[in-house]
Amino acid sequence: MHQTSLFEAAGGEAAFLALATAHHERCLQDPVLNHPFSHPGHPDHLARLGHYWAEVFGGPPVYSTTCGGHPAMLGIHAGQGAESDLGERFVTCFVQAADDAQLPADPQLRAALRAYMEWAVAEVMAYAPPGSQVPGDLPVPRWTWDGLDRDPGGPGTPAS
Secondary structure (H helix, E strand, O other): OOOOOHHHHHOHHHHHHHHHHHHHHHHHHOOOOHHHHHOOOOOOHHHHHHHHHHHHOOOOOHHHHHOOHHHHHHHHHOOOOOOOOHHHHHHHHHHHHHHHOOOOOOHHHHHHHHHHHHHHHHHHHHOOOOOOOOOOOOOOOOEEOOEEOOOOOOOOOOOO
16 A cells, blocks of 8 residues: 555656646647647646646645636536547657656556546546536546545545
């Protein structure tokens, strides 16, 4: 059993901001991901993404308390449609960005990060078809060394 959260093992808030920045750069370089990533979004997109991932991996609930939580994140992507290989490309960029951001090379940490992103991409893609609606009460998922924390009242899960 690990004594630290994935958030702590990765390097905390600064590590997730570096990961978000590196991931964004990787996506801009990808011929399929470039289109959605090249449009101006929220001016604090990278910080928000870093806060979101930090929260998912056991960090403070900054995204939930300031950005609308999980429904807001899914809502950005819902109904946009998606290329069939968009999710795979996104995961590849994420895995490569972990190197770019110099996250620890611990194989268990890297496996947990990748497993989360594969799960998250599947969830986002489920809301990609035009007309998709996101429920307004979804909590930010919490990802642990063992995968998705399925105990909504368990440690590391924000109170409703």
